[in-house]
Amino acid sequence: MIEKDDFLKKAFRRYYYENINKICAPQRLPEREIGYLTFYPEKMIRHVTLKNEGELKALLVHEAPKSVYYSTAYYDDPSAPINSRLWKGADLVFDIDLDHMPFKENHMTFIYICNSCNSFFADLNNKRCSLCGSEKITTANIPTKEGLEYGKDEIIRLIDILTEDFGIGKDKIKIYFSGKRGYHLTVENSLYEDVDQNFRLELSDYLTLNGFKLLNTILNRNVPINDLHQIFPLPHEKGWMGRLSKSFFEDIIGIKLENWDETYLRSLLQKYFSTITYKDLQLSLEKVIDKIKIRIDTNVTTDIHRIFRMPETLHGETGLLKKRITNIDTFHPLVDAIAFSQEPIKVYVDYAPRFELNEQIFGPYKKEEVILPEMAAVFLICMGLAKPLEFP
Amino acid sequence: MQILGEEDLIKYPFLEETRQYIAKLGLTLDDFTLNEFEKVIRRCELRLMSSKYPPELYTLDKDTDLLSFMLAVIIIKASQREDVIARFAFNEASRAEYFLKTERNKSILTYILRRLLNINIYEVDYAICNEYYEYAIHVKDYVKLSSSLKSLHWKIVNKIVSNGLVYLRRQELIRLARDKIFQEIFKRIKDAPTPIVPQKLQYLVDIVRNRPLPKRLHESSVLTEDPPCVKQILDKIKSGKNLSHYERFFITTFLLKKGKSTEEIVSLFSSSPDFNEKIAKYQVEHIAGLRGGRKRYNVPDCKTLFSQGLCYKDDSCNNISHPLNYKLKKGDKTLDRKRRFSKESI
Numbered sequence: 229m230i231e232k233d234d235f236l237k238k239a240f241r242r243y244y245y246e247n248i249n250k251i252c253a254p255q256r257l258p259e260r261e262i263g264y265l266t267f268y269p270e271k272m273i274r275h276v277t278l279k280n281e282g283e284l285k286a287l288l289v290h291e292a293p294k295s296v297y298y299s300t301a302y303y304d305d306p307s308a309p310i311n312s313r314l315w316k317g318a319d320l321v322f323d324i325d326l327d328h329m330p331f332k333e334n335h336m337t338f339i340y341i342c343n344s345c346n347s348f349f350a351d352l353n354n355k356r357c358s359l360c361g362s363e364k365i366t367t368a369n370i371p372t373k374e375g376l377e378y379g380k381d382e383i384i385r386l387i388d389i390l391t392e393d394f395g396i397g398k399d400k401i402k403i404y405f406s407g408k409r410g411y412h413l414t415v416e417n418s419l420y421e422d423v424d425q426n427f428r429l430e431l432s433d434y435l436t437l438n439g440f441k442l443l444n445t446i447l448n449r450n451v452p453i454n455d456l457h458q459i460f461p462l463p464h465e466k467g468w469m470g471r472l473s474k475s476f477f478e479d480i481i482g483i484k485l486e487n488w489d490e491t492y493l494r495s496l497l498q499k500y501f502s503t504i505t506y507k508d509l510q511l512s513l514e515k516v517i518d519k520i521k522i523r524i525d526t527n528v529t530t531d532i533h534r535i536f537r538m539p540e541t542l543h544g545e546t547g548l549l550k551k552r553i554t555n556i557d558t559f560h561p562l563v564d565a566i567a568f569s570q571e572p573i574k575v576y577v578d579y580a581p582r583f584e585l586n587e588q589i590f591g592p593y594k595k596e597e598v599i600l601p602e603m604a605a606v607f608l609i610c611m612g613l614a615k616p617l618e619f620p
Numbered sequence: 621m622q623i624l625g626e627e628d629l630i631k632y633p634f635l636e637e638t639r640q641y642i643a644k645l646g647l648t649l650d651d652f653t654l655n656e657f658e659k660v661i662r663r664c665e666l667r668l669m670s671s672k673y674p675p676e677l678y679t680l681d682k683d684t685d686l687l688s689f690m691l692a693v694i695i696i697k698a699s700q701r702e703d704v705i706a707r708f709a710f711n712e713a714s715r716a717e718y719f720l721k722t723e724r725n726k727s728i729l730t731y732i733l734r735r736l737l738n739i740n741i742y743e744v745d746y747a748i749c750n751e752y753y754e755y756a757i758h759v760k761d762y763v764k765l766s767s768s769l770k771s772l773h774w775k776i777v778n779k780i781v782s783n784g785l786v787y788l789r790r791q792e793l794i795r796l797a798r799d800k801i802f803q804e805i806f807k808r809i810k811d812a813p814t815p816i817v818p819q820k821l822q823y824l825v826d827i828v829r830n831r832p833l834p835k836r837l838h839e840s841s842v843l844t845e846d847p848p849c850v851k852q853i854l855d856k857i858k859s860g861k862n863l864s865h866y867e868r869f870f871i872t873t874f875l876l877k878k879g880k881s882t883e884e885i886v887s888l889f890s891s892s893p894d895f896n897e898k899i900a901k902y903q904v905e906h907i908a909g910l911r912g913g914r915k916r917y918n919v920p921d922c923k924t925l926f927s928q929g930l931c932y933k934d935d936s937c938n939n940i941s942h943p944l945n946y947k948l949k950k951g952d953k954t955l956d957r958k959r960r961f962s963k964e965s966i
């Protein structure tokens with residue numbers, strides 16, 4: 229029997245060894261704190277400093293870490309204890325994860341694992357294992373192509389706000405597939421680099437529309453609904469007001485906003501408002517707000533000492549890369565982020581639902597030996613769904 | 621480039637120009653004991669004692685007015701009472717706010733605001749939903765300036781933000797300026813060395829020093845079993861911060877319901893820098909139903925408080941829907957209300 233971690237560590241090391249030229253250190257590497265997770269014993273090593281890209285490459289090949297992180301902040305001495313180093317600023321970072329999206333059936337495939345009898349299920353009744361009755365259940369999930377496409381929309385809207393509302397140049401923004409369930413966006417070298425936690429909180433509330441009260445300026449005034457069309461914001465307005473209006477026309481009134489002029493839109497509004505009550509309007513606008521807000525993980529954006537997965541490194545829970553995206557429309561996470569080969573490897577799969585990688589469909593499998601291409605084998609082993617039976 | 625006139629210095633005596641101007645006069649503290657400075661001393665007394673220093677102009681010459689400001693600063697410092705410094709800074713800031721609000725010449729207003737805030741201020745012309753925006757400042761500057769204002773209104777999510785700028789109405793920018801003036805004066809006095817005041821002026825220091833401490837409710841009766849939202853406001857009062865209108869309303873209804881008298885509540889408010897006994901008394905009695913519509917107001921529920929941004933829910937709140945239902949179980953420790961961030965999380 230081959231140890232799973234032994235297998236993975238060897239595979240990761242081989243990947244880094246063969247692809248070391250693709251590794252490109254984050255900017256200002258010596259000012260960042262580096263952290264990484266080792267395979268065995270599974271341990272987080274923090275407060276590491278690396279002087280240059282060469283040292284980073286050496287670390288990847290030598291340690292073959294399960295995951296590698298870098299601080300989004302810049303410090304005078306990144307290896308000093310957190311309270312005694314000087315914080316010099318930090319990239320703005322955003323994490324968009326399917327976990328934070330409204331749940332849709334086809335976005336993720338869930339797997340429930342009973343830790344008592346080691347059985348696997350596609351769904352679960354009453355939070356209990358249907359074989360042994362145990363409640364010690366862990367879940368795993370595999371994002372689907374549809375789910376990952378859906379997340380892209382969030383990134384596109386986030387970029388729009390950062391550039392339009394905050395004036396951040398597109399050239400300062402980098403986007404990535406996270407290697408698992410979502411996307412990362414970082415802003416480097418912007419004038420927001422030195423902003424403190426309070427600003428980052430405000431920014432994250434802005435994006436998630438947390439505490440949004442501007443609806444009151446549209447609704448809570450003494451304007452009768454029949455006159456509301458005169459002051460209702462139009463799609464060209466600045467900031468959220470424009471976005472809110474745009475979505476209102478497109479999703480609630482149901483028109484395509486192509487060539488519009490003000491008089492036309494106001495007359496549409498007048499007609500529409502004559503058929504509804506204030507309460508209806510409020511409900512519609514609340515729906516709009518829910519649709520247009522950006523679902524970032526606010527903990528990531530507001531933490532000024534966070535360490536973040538390093539680009540072009542392997543994700544220890546999938547064996548996929550955190551991959552830079554240059555063209556989001558043509559980017560296919562489950563193709564472009566694949567690190568491992570098509571070499572066939574024999575594995576024992578405990579359980580795997582149907583899944584897709586590199587446009588090939590695999591599974592479902594249940595308690596069987598399967599020969600899989602290395603990329604799929606590593607993927608299932610990383611997820612804890614399969615065990616290796618041989619080394620490549 | 622605007623040149624500040626005499627009148628502007630009298631309106632905004634905390635500007636750097638005042639210091640330069642006074643330095644040129646070459647006076648020492650002892651000089652103030654001379655009879656010719658009698659007028660300065662009278663003016664200074666006014667500044668120190670009235671809660672609203674009369675904003676009228678032209679009643680005196682520039683020297684007297686500016687010197688009275690400088691002298692007041694020295695006396696306040698010598699009193700070594702922080703609440704007095706805060707009250708003085710607040711009064712001076714409110715006085716400046718009054719002048720800013722009534723400034724007719726927009727280019728002077730803009731110039732003064734730029735000088736006061738020391739940031740780029742853009743004049744814009746933008747209207748939406750019947751609101752008119754005249755100014756825009758960078759969002760980074762905005763967040764810094766507004767950080768002490770707790771109402772949701774000031775969050776950037778409730779502002780028009782475009783291309784890195786926050787759009788502001790005239791009144792909003794003036795309000796931010798007031799806060800900045802308050803902080804600057806407060807800090808300047810706090811950081812200054814304590815002066816030695818000549819014997820003849822010592823009585824001014826004594827007046828300030830002996831001003832009664834703001835009365836507080838018997839602490840233990842209030843502080844032990846109040847819900848987080850109430851504690852938050854009481855803390856604010858204790859540290860001499862101003863309450864928003866709604867905070868005042870809520871705490872008044874709450875304390876009335878808990879059996880506090882209107883007098884007790886008014887004296888609780890007396891430590892706020894913007895305290896005005898007459899107004900506070902009227903408001904509290906109004907809420908208690910003793911005046912006006914004779915309607916006794918109810919304590920708002922958690923949902924309303926939440927929507928006003930005043931809910932600081934923690935575990936001890938136990939899913940209650942009304943702060944009056946709050947009961948702190950024995951042994952419960954209230955948790956840190958602030959959002960916490962682990963320093964070493966991934």
Ligand code: SF4
Binds near residue numbers: 921926931
């Ligand atoms: S839950 Fe209710 S009682 Fe608790 S802090 Fe919020 S408003 Fe106050």
Ligand SMILES: [Zn+2]
Binds near residue numbers: 343344346
């Ligand atoms: Zn089981």
